[in-house]
Amino acid sequence: MAGRLMVAVSLLVTAAADQAPLTASQVATLAYNKGFRGGSLMAAIAVASAESSFDPDAVCNNLQEIDGANQPIFYPNGKPKIATISTYDGTMLPLNQIYNLSSGGRGKVIGHCRGLWQINSMHYGGISNAATFDPAVAVGHAWDITRGGGSWAMWTSVMTGSAWQPARLAMARAAARAIDPTVLPENVAAGTRIRAWTSGGAVRATAGGAFIRSVRQGDTGTILAGPVMASITQKIHTSQHLWYRIQWDHGTTGWCVEEYLTQNPSAVQIASQAYNPFPENGKVRLPIHQVNLQWNIGANTKEIRLRFGTDPALATPDTVKLTGGFQTAWTASGLQNYQNYYWRVDSVSGNGTLVQGPTWTFRTVPVAPQPVTLSNITVTPKPAGVGQMITIRGLASSPGPQPVIIGASVGTRSDPDRDLVFNVPGGNVPTQFTRTFQLPADLGFGSYELVVAAWQDADGNNTIEFGDPRITQATVPAGVVIGDVTLPGIANLSASSATHLPNQAIQLSATATDSGGSGLAGVYFYRAIAESNPVNWMVVAYRPATGNGPVTLTAQDNPPTEGLYWYEMEAVDAGGNRRRLAAPAPVRIQIPDLAPPVATWVNPENGMTIGGGITVTGQATDDRSVASVYYRVNGGAWVQVFQNFYQWSASVNLQPGSNLIEMRAVDIVGKSSQIEPLYLYSTGGGPSVFDERIDFNGNQLGSHWQVDASGPFDNGIANERLQATQGNTAAIRTNKTVPANTIGVELRFAADSGSGVYWQDNASREWRIALKQNQNMLEVGYLGAVQNVAIPGGFSQQSRIRTLWRDGHIEIEFVLQGQQQPIAHDLAFPLLKLSNLTGMMEFRVQADFSNSATMDDIQLRALRPWDRFVIERHSMKSGQNSKLRWPSFAGRSYAIETSPTMGANTWTEAGQVLSQGLVTEQTFTMPAGKRRFVRVRELP
Structure with missing residues (x-):
């Protein structure tokens, strides 16, 4: 059978033994004994023939076509491309295995269709292989999948129409009629009487067209035309069916598929009575706030009329609640306790004949309440503020399950808007309930008795009212305490310093208010010293206050040492409530940092040639303090040093040839040193060295x-x-x-x-x-x-x-x-x-x-x-010894030249040097003058 594709997770195996194919008559007997009738019996035979050729061991291996990256391939409309490999000995290819397809391309096994009716493992993985390969069991699963024989639309052969090929259809119809003569004959004549043998189908305006009404079991009618092959699309499935145009006895003319039809020799029928009432006839102790009435409509019913009332005759116009429709449910509300109610569903026939249904009745009587025990009553918060919402929690238990309403009162006040409908589970198992209670704004400070009660909701309207019995109550003396629970307010916090130097004043200020009723008591000023996440706080000052404010309080702090100072202020009211907030930003107290740090390489010498890895040593100094040092090799990621910054070491691996190691330092205020280069040449230790x-x-x-x-x-x-x-x-x-x-x-x-x-x-x-x-x-x-x-x-x-x-x-x-x-x-x-x-x-x-x-x-x-030829660093002083450093080539001579203007004929030589390695460093005397240009030139 076909359907939506998904990854199957069940492990499939090979059928136990090879079984001989069945005959059409054997399949017909299996299907008939299971309950298939009429057109559905014929469909069961035709589908088994098309899907498996009546072979109980038939297997169709479903393969999802995949591309070169093993990703699924889809059609433009989004449907997956599926290939199949059929076997008739129960052989199933392993799930997720990939195979070359005879049509070209590749496919991955995602599922299997099994047995007479090819039950798909991707949709029905819970149905075992043994169940699909055993015809006596498989027919039961086919019955369930078709929802009692009503729908064959999900089978591939029905989608494609191959089940209805003329020869196959004639064979299936003959086999079906041999065991069930009510199956429609081939080329059935117009005027033939029919009957719907099951419910669930649809009457449509055209073959496969617009829905008119549902088909009910027992509906009868007369064939006007057909059969016609036509398709219908329901959700993602488009299927082919044989359609007949029928004049139904309930007065509708429309098309229906053959699967729901059998022959019926009876004359035109009037409507049948409605049946299967809910609640069942004579039911008592129903909830009076609403009762949902339900019923089944009888065959050949054109429309229904519902009557409901307290008079068994149900004769007055006000008892008519529904008329002219095809409904199967109605809700009765606003009922009274200890009252008998009567209701009836009458059926209207196609010719207008009214068929009166049976009268059903129920009685509303409240269930006698069972004992309820309330315990472990708690209230939060305690104390609570004036007009605050409190939460009441407790345990409720009862011998049997029952709904109750949890009511509560504080002193003489109640809060019915928040009464809780609660289902006690029974078995005397204490179960927690939680309800809220809005304290009145005019209930002043003090302690109040709390009463919690469980009530039966006799009329089922979810409220406690006259006539509802109180089952039990629990009293908690002084269960609710009302006091000042409102935090004081604090705003306009500030901590400012004019100099940011040690032992100089920091001015602190805050504005405090109180609205809880007890009034202000004072404000605390705190400080802590930390670079981040301060934890060790100390009191700097306390300033008393009274009244509700606002009042602005000030204090002064004199930080003795350098550091990052954090400040917080806390307002306290007479009720002991506290609110503490931090100043907008910490204050940095420090001696000014005037110069950036200096990074210097100590070892090895610049331009040195080595054989491989090496340990480098550097140092960093600052007029204040160095915060961090970093180095990197050949332009890679910076590595932080976690050692003594004045003399640190690190082992580095060098690549064959020239290498550049750089160092930089950062001081505690964020100033960075110049990047200091160290050029090293590595021989690499072998013949693979390029240089x-x-x-x-x-x-x-x-x-x-x-x-x-x-x-x-x-x-x-x-x-x-x-x-x-x-x-x-x-x-x-x-x-x-x-x-x-x-x-x-x-x-x-x-x-x-x-x-x-x-x-x-x-x-x-x-x-x-x-x-x-x-x-x-x-x-x-x-x-x-x-x-x-x-x-x-x-x-x-x-x-x-x-x-x-x-x-x-x-x-x-x-x-x-x-x-x-x-x-x-x-x-x-x-x-x-x-x-x-x-x-x-x-x-x-x-x-x-x-x-x-x-x-x-x-x-x-x-x-x-x-390695580009540039001056990496210069330290130039007019008229004094100056130093140059540049990348060089071993064995070559270089001249240092200076010029006041960079003109072509203005350069003067200031010294020559023979390079010994990758880097050359030379000291020379810089000529005096306000402006000088310096260059290095390689000599021929």
């Missing part, structure tokens, strides 16, 4: 470099350089991959003749920077995209070449032997990506037949964002 300097000292290389020489024995590494004699080549090579977070690769070397560097990327391009054509040209790029840079006069021996590789660009700067000014070029290569440089790097010398070729002083460095 290297090769000067061929000792004619040796690291183990990861491969030396390749062709020609005589003196080719390769010799005379502390890479060289090749006439007509030969020599090279060193290794794999080099640009590290992450690299913004540029700086590659430097000294070369002559046909020397250069070659580097493959992951697209097999061999990038090169090499001397060509008798040293008159520098070839840059890769095969197919080479740019030639002319060299005026050609290279002389061991001229220096500096290159900077960036995404899309290679910058070249070379200095010819004996010259000072470099020649620079910026060449664009759109396909150059640092992240793609992952292949073989080769430094190659290639000599012609007249000259040898050499390379030396190779330096390779991956530039991180912090």
Whole structure:
């Protein structure tokens, strides 16, 4: 059967044994013995044929179609796409298993339809497999699902109409008529009399059209036309049915589906009497506030008329309560105790004949109350204020269950608007009740007797009134106390200081009022010292007060030490009520902080080269106090230091190559130091390090470099350089991959003749920077995209070449032997990506037949964002010693220059220095003057 799709959670198994298919006659007998009749008996046979081919072991495995991410696929209208795999031996595919579908795509098993009538596990997971595979049990579940044979709309074969295929329908009709001759014959003639064998269907204006009225069991009529196949949509189900147009004996003409119909040879019928009254006839002790009358309408009833009254004859016009409708219920209210009431439902036939129903009666008599015990009576609040709402709680118990009304009085006053209707559960089990009581505004201070009583609501109107018996009462002397419970008011709190210095006055002020009747007693002023969440409070001052106010009271406090001072004020009235509030903001008492903290690295030295992880040591000082210190590595998250700020240490792990460790300090008023950098170079401890300097000292290389020489024995590494004699080549090579977070690769070397560097990327391009054509040209790029840079006069021996590789660009700067000014070029290569440089790097010398070729002083460095050439920190003083710090390249010379205007010819050298590492720090004398510019220049 079909229906809405959901995830089934029951575990399904395989049928116990293979059963032979049944015959149509056997299915008809099963359905008839269960109670199916007429068109519904025929439908039971047709549906079993269409759904399972009469095989009791039939299984339809339902699969939800899924996409590549195993998510369900839906049609545009929101319905899920379902595929099925049918088996006829009880085999069920495991739930949630995924299978390839013969139509393409994939599906996940979400449920199973089982047995003769394919009962769906997704809707009816509580019905076991054994019950669906046993025909004698399955027919009972089909009966329940169709609500006693009335509705087959949820079955797939009824939705699609396959149950009504002509051959199948003829077979089912023949099998049904063989056991139940009242089943309509094929091509039934107009004029055939019919009867509704069950209730629940509908009479509609057209086949599948608008609702007119319900079908009642026993309704009779005459077929005018049909059958017609038509669909009807109810909620989410659209189903196909055989429809007949019928002239009903109750006077309505309309269409009905065959499932509700049987043949009926009787003539036109008048209405049947109403039946099944509630309350049942002769009922006594009903609640008099209202009685809900209910009844069933008899067959062939066009409309009903309800009469109700105290006279058994029910003959007067005022006894008519309903007329002309099709109702099945009516509420009688405003009844009296100890009174007999009579009621009757008359049925009107289609031809207007009135069929008088039986007269039913009931009597209103109050139930005799059972004893009730009240105990544990409490009142909150106690004391209560004048005119306040109080809450009364207690326990009530009784031998048997009964409703009572809990009433209460304070002194001579009651509060009937808040009387409580309470159901005592019985069994003498004390059960708590809670009711409220509004104290009168004119009830003054003092103690009052409280009386709580349980009453029977004799007339059922939920109020205590004359005639209602009081079952019991409990008295609590002085149960209610009225006094001043109103908190005094306090406002306009302030705590102010003119200087915020220790031992200087803080002015405190507050305005107090009282409206509870007892008057003010005084105001307390409190203080506490804490950075947050103060807990240790002390009294600063107390100021007495009288009357209701408002009165403004002041005090003064002289904080002796630095700290964050919190202030609260508390008003107290003569009744002992207290209200305490905090001043709007705390007051900070402190000596002024005039300077930010200073952060300094102690160890290691700036620019130091190390082999891996290291412990760094720093210190932070302040003219007041340091509150916190933080450090970070290579631009990562700041890490807080929880040590002695004057000298703290931390172990850090460095990445191969250059690293930047930064420190900053914050003092207690929130001032921050300058960020102090520490540059360290890590060799990484192995051949995977990208950064290297090769000067061929000792004619040796690291183990990861491969030396390749062709020609005589003196080719390769010799005379502390890479060289090749006439007509030969020599090279060193290794794999080099640009590290992450690299913004540029700086590659430097000294070369002559046909020397250069070659580097493959992951697209097999061999990038090169090499001397060509008798040293008159520098070839840059890769095969197919080479740019030639002319060299005026050609290279002389061991001229220096500096290159900077960036995404899309290679910058070249070379200095010819004996010259000072470099020649620079910026060449664009759109396909150059640092992240793609992952292949073989080769430094190659290639000599012609007249000259040898050499390379030396190779330096390779991956530039991180912090390696850009900038002045990191300066401490400049006119006419005095000043200090500069900047990132540098080992083995290079730099000049410090100053200028008053930054003009092209105004720079004056203030000193030179040879760099020993990543960072260079130099002290020099700054020329006197109001304004000076400073720069650092790398020398050729």
